[in-house]
Amino acid sequence: xxxxxxxxxxxxxxxxxxxxxxxxxxxxxxxxxxxxxxxxxxxxxxxxxxxxxxxxxxxxxxxxxxxxxxxxxxxxxxxxxxxxxxxxxxxxxxxxxxxxxxxxxxxxxxxxxxxxxxxxxxxxxxxxxxxxxxxxxxxxxxxxxxxxxxxxxxxxxxxxxxxxxxxxxxxxxxxxxxxxxxxxxxxxxxxxxxxxxxxxxxxxxxxxxx
Numbered sequence: 001x002x003x004x005x006x007x008x009x010x011x012x013x014x015x016x017x018x019x020x021x022x023x024x025x026x027x028x029x030x031x032x033x034x035x036x037x038x039x040x041x042x043x044x045x046x047x048x049x050x051x052x053x054x055x056x057x058x059x060x061x062x063x064x065x066x067x068x069x070x071x072x073x074x075x076x077x078x079x080x081x082x083x084x085x086x087x088x089x090x091x092x093x094x095x096x097x098x099x100x101x102x103x104x105x106x107x108x109x110x111x112x113x114x115x116x117x118x119x120x121x122x123x124x125x126x127x128x129x130x131x132x133x134x135x136x137x138x139x140x141x142x143x144x145x146x147x148x149x150x151x152x153x154x155x156x157x158x159x160x161x162x163x164x165x166x167x168x169x170x171x172x173x174x175x176x177x178x179x180x181x182x183x184x185x186x187x188x189x190x191x192x193x194x195x196x197x198x199x200x201x202x203x204x205x206x207x208x209x210x
Contacts, residue, residue: 017044017126017127019122019126022120022126023036025119029143032121032122032140033121034119034120035120035122036119036120037120044128046127047117047129051114051117054113054114066187107180107184108150109184112138112141116137116138117134121133141153150173151173155173
């Protein structure tokens with residue numbers, strides 16, 4: 001209760017930031033306007049906290065969901081391995097994924113999140129992080145880049161933090177982007193294969209018990 005009251009009080013004393021103090025960033029295909037904070041203005045604390053979180057995941061090369069999924073599979077494989085003396089290959093794959101993903105220069109999902117936390121939609125309060133609007137912005141960003149022109153969309157928006165992170169040519173960017181999509185596809189595909197194998201093995205055990 002005390003924590004909740006403190007958080008409520010903290011939210012109430014935050015100074016409201018009008019959109020007029022922000023810089024127009026772009027207008028999407030639905031006509032909605034998006035704004036960015038000028039370089040002279042710091043990100044509000046809620047947005048800065050989320051930005052740091054996404055930067056942490058970018059360093060790991062994994063989203064929190066991907067990491068949780070890998071660790072869940074590792075736990076299952078380890079328990080099965082201890083009981084049945086198998087699954088060494090599965091555990092090896094999971095550990096390799098966690099290690100190799102740290103070297104991923106671009107993670108597409110994290111970049112969309114990284115951008116969305118800094119860009120303010122016209123119906124959004126700049127001083128607060130709204131997860132529902134955040135997710136809708138990401139959906140719209142993906143719609144805006146479905147033609148494959150992600151380089152223009154990300155780097156020419158003019159967010160300094162993005163330009164500082166990625167100083168590369170359009171060709172280099174596109175190559176990294178495709179490699180990221182492929183790495184995410186392979187991870188999902190192999191995880192689904194592992195789950196299907198577990199399901200098949202469970203069905204076999206059930207049949208044998210009939």
